Amino acid sequence: MSELRLHLTCRGDSGFTLQLDCALPARGITAVYGPSGSGKSTLLECIAGLRAPEPDSVIRLNGDTWQGQGSPVPPWRRGIGFVFQDARLFPHLDVGQNLDYAMARRSAPGTVTFGQVVAWLELDDLLARATATLSAGQKQRVAIGRALLSAPRLLLLDEPLANLDHAARQQCLRCLQRLSGELQLPMLYVSHDIEEVSQLADHLLLLDRGRLVEQGSLLELCSRLDTRLSHEEQAAAILTASVVQHDAVFDLTRLAVDGHELFVNHLPDQPGQARRVRIPARDVSVCRERPRDSSILNILPVTLSEIEETDSARVLLRLSLGSQFLLARITRKSAVELKLQVGDPIYAQIKSAALLMEATDTA
Amino acid sequence: MSLNHAELEAIYLTVALASITTVLLLILGTPLAWWLSRRRGSIAATVEAIVAMPLILPPTVLGFYLLLMFTPDTALGRLWQQLTGTQLAFSFSALVIGSVVYSLPFVVQPLQSAFQRIPQGLLQAAATLGAPPLDQFRSIVLPLAKRSFVTAASLGFAHTVGEFGVVLMIGGNIPGETRVLSIALFDSVESLRFDEAHRLAAGLVVFSFGLLFLLYRSDRQQGWRVRA
Known part of the structure; x- marks a missing residue:
């Protein structure tokens, strides 16, 4: 014990x-x-x-x-x-x-x-x-x-x-x-x-x-959507990733998250090393179709697994990515207009700048 | 210029008295100062005030009460008489007890303020590393307060050498028993032996100055001020 x-x-x-x-x-x-x-x-x-x-x-x-x-x-x-x-x-x-x-x-x-x-x-x-x-x-x-x-x-x-x-x-x-x-x-x-x-x-x-x-x-x-953490402004999901390789040309590091790739700012870790990435809910948006010609680098196919029930202007979504989860905070208006339903396959776009900061900076 | 037998006897007696007193003061004063440094409230304030009294009381007041306590018709005097077969008043032992009381603040106060300067957090850290209280005291407090122990011992010693009023009240002027330097000086002046008085007085001035100079100089080198 x-x-x-x-x-x-x-x-x-x-x-x-x-x-x-x-x-x-x-x-x-x-x-x-x-x-x-x-x-x-x-x-x-x-x-x-x-x-x-x-x-x-x-x-x-x-x-x-x-x-x-x-x-x-x-x-x-x-x-x-x-x-x-x-x-x-x-x-x-x-x-x-x-x-x-x-x-x-x-x-x-x-x-x-x-x-x-x-x-x-x-x-x-x-x-x-x-x-x-x-x-x-x-x-x-x-x-x-x-x-x-x-x-x-x-x-x-x-x-x-x-x-x-x-x-x-x-x-x-x-x-x-x-x-x-x-x-x-x-x-x-x-x-x-x-x-x-x-x-x-x-x-x-x-x-x-x-x-x-x-x-x-x-x-x-x-x-989870029902905890105190998810209601704070800085609500964020944590993904466990492994370092795949460093891209010297663009000064980025490629990570693998459950088979999907994720680009972040250059990290000091060696390839193969496990690494946690914290992704704030406010930096994640969703769309029905995979956008083409977007400046957003990280677009991941996810499944909508839960929608927060609320009357406020913004709602929190829980998105499953393989065995892991992402959080997205979007306006309730968008959720209604996209007719989001639990189980829908959608795409999560991660605003790069914020993610890149979060991955390397604690400030 | 050479010292006569009576003077040598007075010097020997003074050094013996001051040494024994200093050792006793360190033994008694250290736990007392530690206790005072860790306590708040009126009990500690009362004890602190009693310890500091010799700083402001005329030595004769102290001497008077001690003399009353040492006479054979008090409990203390009787007990002493039964244990040793001699009278306590007007003895060397009486001088030692009187000196300990009289010089107590000179030892307790520097130690107390040194102990207070030691952050409680260091002792907590030592405790979490497996050090019980006595070990904490030995391994943290003693080394950090080392200089204050030197200060306390020096001041206790010097102050005992310089006492007069208390000695006169409880010790009198018995050669080889209670006739210390300050008394010998007084005696010389009273009987108009001024050359002897000069030697003793100048000797005490040089000794006191030398001791304090060494103490303050080493304090300056350390960047600490004596808090006596």
């Missing part, structure tokens, strides 16, 4: 009360997503034991009770790793010594070696540096490495990329993706950046003002 069981009541700092009763899968990356002040950090601090929830709360990982009957297990005996938003490296120790600090206090033997962590997080050139001389991105990579070297059973990350510039954020994201591939380590990743979440997470926990709004598989939640 590989799960994190939570039954939590905890007063937060900014007036809300976190109230949760759920079980999260203790594998892969679970994103904890929601607006500021929704209790994301409070949740992580409760799990780490850095904040005391109300006495009737329960926190259990794979059958080990951290919080429940009797006195709570203190943070230093929970076997967790915590990556804080502000890194919190020890200023009197250099980078290597910060990593050693964690190695020396391992509770379990652990399989992750010093060398592996240094390689995954690209820390080679930093080991002898004083922590005060590091950039924000370097600090965060050291902090992630330090947390890994304590051989945790669960890694908690509290908006680790929030203070980073674009380049550093991309590098850290790449490192985190590498880690989740290499390690069988469950992670809980707090973020309010949907692009980060789309790139990393397997599972999503959506919080608002201390309450659980949704939880489930990220890809599924993002493509």
